[in-house]
Amino acid sequence: MIATSTKKHNFSAGPAILPQSVFEEAAQAILDFNAHGLSILEISHRSKDFEAVMAETEALVREIGSIGERYAVLFLTGGASTQFFMAPMNFLKEGEKAAYVETGTWSSNAIKEARPFGDIEVVASSKERNFTFIPKDFDVPKNAAYLHLTSNNTIYGTQYQKYPASEMPLICDMSSDMFSRPFDIERFAMIYAGAQKNIGPAGVTLVIVRKDWMGRSGRAIPTMLNYKTHADKGSMYNTPPVFPIFVMMLTLRWIKATGGLAAINRRNVEKAKILYDEIDANPCFKGTVEKEDRSLMNVCFLPAKSEFEAPFLEMSAAAGITGIKGHRSAGGFRASIYNALGKESVQVLVEVMRAFAVKHG
Amino acid sequence: MIATSTKKHNFSAGPAILPQSVFEEAAQAILDFNAHGLSILEISHRSKDFEAVMAETEALVREIGSIGERYAVLFLTGGASTQFFMAPMNFLKEGEKAAYVETGTWSSNAIKEARPFGDIEVVASSKERNFTFIPKDFDVPKNAAYLHLTSNNTIYGTQYQKYPASEMPLICDMSSDMFSRPFDIERFAMIYAGAQKNIGPAGVTLVIVRKDWMGRSGRAIPTMLNYKTHADKGSMYNTPPVFPIFVMMLTLRWIKATGGLAAINRRNVEKAKILYDEIDANPCFKGTVEKEDRSLMNVCFLPAKSEFEAPFLEMSAAAGITGIKGHRSAGGFRASIYNALGKESVQVLVEVMRAFAVKHG
Numbered sequence: 001m002i003a004t005s006t007k008k009h010n011f012s013a014g015p016a017i018l019p020q021s022v023f024e025e026a027a028q029a030i031l032d033f034n035a036h037g038l039s040i041l042e043i044s045h046r047s048k049d050f051e052a053v054m055a056e057t058e059a060l061v062r063e064i065g066s067i068g069e070r071y072a073v074l075f076l077t078g079g080a081s082t083q084f085f086m087a088p089m090n091f092l093k094e095g096e097k098a099a100y101v102e103t104g105t106w107s108s109n110a111i112k113e114a115r116p117f118g119d120i121e122v123v124a125s126s127k128e129r130n131f132t133f134i135p136k137d138f139d140v141p142k143n144a145a146y147l148h149l150t151s152n153n154t155i156y157g158t159q160y161q162k163y164p165a166s167e168m169p170l171i172c173d174m175s176s177d178m179f180s181r182p183f184d185i186e187r188f189a190m191i192y193a194g195a196q197k198n199i200g201p202a203g204v205t206l207v208i209v210r211k212d213w214m215g216r217s218g219r220a221i222p223t224m225l226n227y228k229t230h231a232d233k234g235s236m237y238n239t240p241p242v243f244p245i246f247v248m249m250l251t252l253r254w255i256k257a258t259g260g261l262a263a264i265n266r267r268n269v270e271k272a273k274i275l276y277d278e279i280d281a282n283p284c285f286k287g288t289v290e291k292e293d294r295s296l297m298n299v300c301f302l303p304a305k306s307e308f309e310a311p312f313l314e315m316s317a318a319a320g321i322t323g324i325k326g327h328r329s330a331g332g333f334r335a336s337i338y339n340a341l342g343k344e345s346v347q348v349l350v351e352v353m354r355a356f357a358v359k360h361g
Numbered sequence: 362m363i364a365t366s367t368k369k370h371n372f373s374a375g376p377a378i379l380p381q382s383v384f385e386e387a388a389q390a391i392l393d394f395n396a397h398g399l400s401i402l403e404i405s406h407r408s409k410d411f412e413a414v415m416a417e418t419e420a421l422v423r424e425i426g427s428i429g430e431r432y433a434v435l436f437l438t439g440g441a442s443t444q445f446f447m448a449p450m451n452f453l454k455e456g457e458k459a460a461y462v463e464t465g466t467w468s469s470n471a472i473k474e475a476r477p478f479g480d481i482e483v484v485a486s487s488k489e490r491n492f493t494f495i496p497k498d499f500d501v502p503k504n505a506a507y508l509h510l511t512s513n514n515t516i517y518g519t520q521y522q523k524y525p526a527s528e529m530p531l532i533c534d535m536s537s538d539m540f541s542r543p544f545d546i547e548r549f550a551m552i553y554a555g556a557q558k559n560i561g562p563a564g565v566t567l568v569i570v571r572k573d574w575m576g577r578s579g580r581a582i583p584t585m586l587n588y589k590t591h592a593d594k595g596s597m598y599n600t601p602p603v604f605p606i607f608v609m610m611l612t613l614r615w616i617k618a619t620g621g622l623a624a625i626n627r628r629n630v631e632k633a634k635i636l637y638d639e640i641d642a643n644p645c646f647k648g649t650v651e652k653e654d655r656s657l658m659n660v661c662f663l664p665a666k667s668e669f670e671a672p673f674l675e676m677s678a679a680a681g682i683t684g685i686k687g688h689r690s691a692g693g694f695r696a697s698i699y700n701a702l703g704k705e706s707v708q709v710l711v712e713v714m715r716a717f718a719v720k721h722g
Contacts, residue, residue, distance in 0.1 A: 008398040012405045015603055023400045027388040037369040037681070039384045041562040041608065044373045044684065077438035077564070078585055081599040085583035113583055196600055201402040203438070203564045203602030222446035222474055224439055238442040239557055241564030242376055243604060247402065320398070323405065 009345035012323030013154055013298060013336045014176065015196040022250040022340075029246065040246055045239050053246050054234060060252035064260055067185050067208060072231040074207040075245050080106065080175045083192040083207065084113035087171055090227050091189070091216045092118040092145055099123045099144040099168065104131045104153035105329060106173060114148070117217075123147070130330075131156040133290040140166045145216075146189055152177035154197070155327045157300030157334065158293040163187060169210075177297050178206065179255055180339055181265040189213050197297070198339045199255075200248030203241045255339065264339055265296075271337050271346045272296045278350045284308055284357045288330065302332035309333075312356050319352050321345075370706035373684030374515055374659060374697040375537065376557040383611040383701075390607065401607055406600050414607050415595060421613035425621055428546050428569060433592035435568040436606050441467065441536045444553040444568065445474035448532055451588050452550070452577045453479040453506055460484045460505040460529065465492045465514035466690060467534060475509070478578075484508070491691075492517040494651040501527045506577075507550055513538035515558070516688045518661030518695065519654040524548060530571075538658050539567065540616055541700055542626040550574050558658070559700045560616075561609030564602045616700065625700055626657075632698050632707045633657045639711045645669055645718045649691065663693035670694075673717050680713050682706075 010017040033040040034049050043050055058073045067073060076082070092098055096118045100111045102125035114120045121144065124135035131153060140147050147168040152159040154176040163170060169189035178193035185191070190209045196202040207227070214228045223229050229237050258264055276294060279287050279301045288300045303309050309332070316324055326332040337346060371378040394401040395410050404411055419434045428434060437443070453459055457479045461472045463486035475481045482505065485496035492514060501508050508529040513520040515537040524531060530550035539554035546552070551570045557563040568588070575589045584590050590598050619625055637655060640648050640662045649661045664670050670693070677685055687693040698707060 006398050010399060010403055012403065012408075015403060015405060015600065017403045018400070023391055023402065026402065027391040030384055030388040030391065037367050038371060038683065039379070041384065041387065042371055042373065042376060042378045045376060045563065077440075077602070079438075079599045082585045085585065089583075109584075113585075116581060116583075194600060196603075201604055202406065202600045203605055220477060222450075222477075223470075224443045224446065224474075238440045239376065239555060239563045241438070241602060241605065242557075243562055244564055244602065322399065 006320065009319070009321045009348050010323055011321060011335045011337065011341065011345070011349070013327070013334060015202045016198075016336060016338050017340045018201070018247070018251055019254045019340045022247060022254060025250050026247050040243055043242070045236060045242055050242060053249055054236065054240070057245055057249040057252065058234075060249065060256060061206065061208070064179060064252060064255055065183070065185060065208070070211060071185060072209050072211050072214070072227070074209065074227065074230045075235040075240055075248075076205045076207055076230060077203065077241055079194045079205055080173050080192055081109065083173070083205065084110040085117070086225055086227070087148070087190060087192070088114040088117035089217065089219060089221060089225060091171070091213055093217050094219070095119060097121055097141060097144045098146055098148065099140045100148045101125070101135060101138070101150075102127055103134055103150050103158060104156050106153070106155075106175070107148070107150040110148060110150070110173060118145075126158075131158065132288060134158050134160055134293040140164070140168050144168060146171045149173070152295050152297050154298050154336075155329050156289060157295045157298040157330070158289050159295035159297065161292065177295075179252075179261060179264070180268055180297060182261040195244065195248055197336075200251050201244050203244035204248055206248070267343070268296045268337070268339065271341070271343050272299065274343070274346050274350060275299050275335060275337065278353050282353050282357050283361045284312075285353060288332065297336060297338060299335045299337060300326060300330055300332065308356070308360060311360070315356055316349070316352050319348055321349055321352065324349070367681065370680070370682045370709050371684055371702065372682060372696045372698065372706070372710070374688070374695060376563045377697055377699050378701045379562070379608070379612055380615045380701045383608060383615060386611050387608050401604060404603070406597060406603055411603060414610055415597065415601070418606055418610040418613065421610065421617060422567065422569070425540060425613060425616055426544070426546060426569070431572060432546060433570050433572050433575070433588070435570065435588065435591045436596040436601055436609075437566045437568050437591060438564065438602055440555045440566055441534050441553055442470065444534070444566065445471040446478070447586055447588070448509070448551060448553070449475040449478035450578065450580060450582060450586060452532070452574055454578050455580070456480060458482055458502060458505045459507055459509065460501045461509045462486070462496060462499070462511075463488055464495055464511050464519060465517050467514070467536070468509070468511040471509060471511070471534060479506075487519075492519065493649060495519050495521055495654040501525070501529050505529060507532045510534070513656050513658050515659050515697075516690050517650060518656045518659045518691070519650050520656035520658065522653065538656075540613075540622060540625070541629055541658060543622040556605065556609055558697075561612050562605050564605035565609055567609070628704070629657045629698070629700065632702070632704050633660065635704070635707050635711060636660050636696060636698065639714050643714050643718050644722045645673075646714060649693065658697060658699060660696045660698060661687060661691055661693065669717075669721060672721070676717055677710070677713050680709055682710055682713065685710070
């Protein structure tokens with residue numbers, strides 16, 4: 001009844017590859033969860049079995065990220081796009097200032113959605129050079145409540161290698177590099193991440209909030225938009241997205257079993273080096289962003305000649321590679337090499353690039 | 362690798378039973394979707410395959426519900442609890458009046474969340490009699506923008522058998538009886554339903570909105586909370602909950618194959634009659650709500666003596682019955698008999714009730 005075709009090398013930017021073991025465990029749970037004769041899709045979110053899923057998922061987030069009790073760990077919906085306005089709505093007092101860095105489409109959206117809630121100051125932007133670098137030298141006004149960053153820019157392929165030295169509390173959209181490398185939670189007032197890159201499927205958003213920041217804005221907020229609602233009820237104020245959370249739990253178990261963030265980061269550094277080295281060496285391709293700001297997650301590159309684009313996509317597809325067409329805003333190619341993508345898939349891509357150069361170089 | 366235990370008779374109030382064929386197709390798609398060598402959990406929401414899922418899901422909603430082009434069909438997140446404030450935020454002008462009927466916990470919440478957006482008048486309530494009936498004779502102020510109803514009350518087991526005769530545009534929370542019976546869309550300005558009863562798993566909310574009502578309130582609304590955003594982008598403004606929508610599509614295919622809403626309604630009427638007839642005949646049990654307002658979805662009943670509760674739950678469990686403990690607000694038992702629950706499961710429950718009466722009656 002259950003059949004699997006030959007697996008693809010999936011470089012999709014998101015929703016994205018998850019570990020194969022996660023797919024197998026998820027499929028099993030859909031047919032029969034915990035051998036109780038019920039599907040994970042038909043059980044009550046108030047059942048003991050699902051309460052155990054919620055508890056383990058939160059515990060794994062805390063363990064993997066070294067998140068202490070000073071922070072609430074929430075599982076919400078609506079994606080990062082909903083956090084763009086929920087964060088200022090919950091944290092920014094009427095007329096108060098917040099500082100934002102603009103490094104791509106998503107941070108531009110975060111800025112736009114924050115404006116109605118306070119005095120939003122864009123302290124740095126890489127827009128003039130098509131978001132091909134991460135701004136480094138900028139001042140943050142001392143009276144800002146927080147500094148908002150986008151840690152990794154999925155569309156343009158840039159990533160903060162280190163966060164600004166400012167002592168300002170950071171709010172960070174980590175949607176596309178969450179749990180791909182270690183970070184110090186103490187630097188952040190809040191972190192948010194749509195799950196659908198490194199930590200799960202589409203349909204759940206991980207939000208980590210400093211407890212003493214909840215209610216900071218003093219605004220009247222609809223119940224479902226108030227972080228405190230979800231913190232007080234363990235993300236079970238209303239029916240949570242049961243299956244996406246379950247798959248997140250399976251994915252986090254895999255991250256832990258793989259050795260945690262330090263080990264994951266080493267794997268990711270190694271995979272990215274293989275690919276960037278080839279881009280720099282191969283005459284048929286060129287990188288698009290400043291080398292020092294290159295993302296370990298989304299590797300963007302262009303063909304040396306525009307007529308290379310179609311035949312390279314064709315040759316890649318023949319090798320079982322999928323998802324490497326660049327975003328329409330950046331063009332060319334984008335290979336997303338998230339946690340679950342194996343080194344062997346990167347090596348297949350590099351081999352195709354070399355074969356392409358032999359033929360067209 | 363994939364094993365199934367003996368299936369249970371699942372009377373859970375939600376998340377709830379879905380057709381067995383849906384579980385099997387969903388599990389297959391997690392291992393290999395459309396035989397492309399990729400999981401449904403790892404494909405881009407912008408892929409042709411997922412765009413086909415979105416298009417088919419919307420087409421099925423329109424076909425099953427006879428929803429014309431005057432209405433937008435949206436797939437959102439955040440559950441009905443998010444619609445409680447989004448509806449008045451989008452539709453109610455500053456200071457304008459809206460009428461609400463209070464028939465249970467969820468309508469009380471809808472009233473509470475609407476209050477900040479206008480002059481909310483509760484035109485009828487069954488609260489004084491613990492929500493055991495549906496109010497029928499009430500006036501709706503002519504200057505109200507809409508009348509808000511909860512079509513079926515999951516916790517208390519009451520349901521509108523027909524909607525109020527008033528010509529006022531209706532906004533209706535149909536979370537627990539959506540697509541369980543026919544309805545005339547022309548009576549409604551908006552319908553919303555968390556999927557996790559009759560139409561899918563937790564994690565997606567179906568919203569049907571009259572297009573000319575979008576933007577009615579004239580308020581400044583965050584992008585993600587504006588129905589127009591999602592209508593303009595076919596519910597793909599941001600990454601939608603891919604898998605919950607896919608499972609909704611499978612469930613809607615099943616509803617269509619079963620004969621559509623008229624056939625589904627006949628099945629549901631028949632199942633409910635079997636169970637209510639037994640409640641009325643059996644000396645060990647009694648119904649909790651007015652007979653004329655009894656829900657076809659959630660059948661609430663009490664033991665004739667409180668000491669019957671534990672042994673009846675035990676006897677039911679031994680017969681493979683799960684999910685019939687009543688909600689803490691109502692007590693006793695609640696058998697939720699949604700679309701996908703077979704008549705044979707209802708018959709098993711009735712047999713247990715009879716065997717219980719032989720032993721304890």
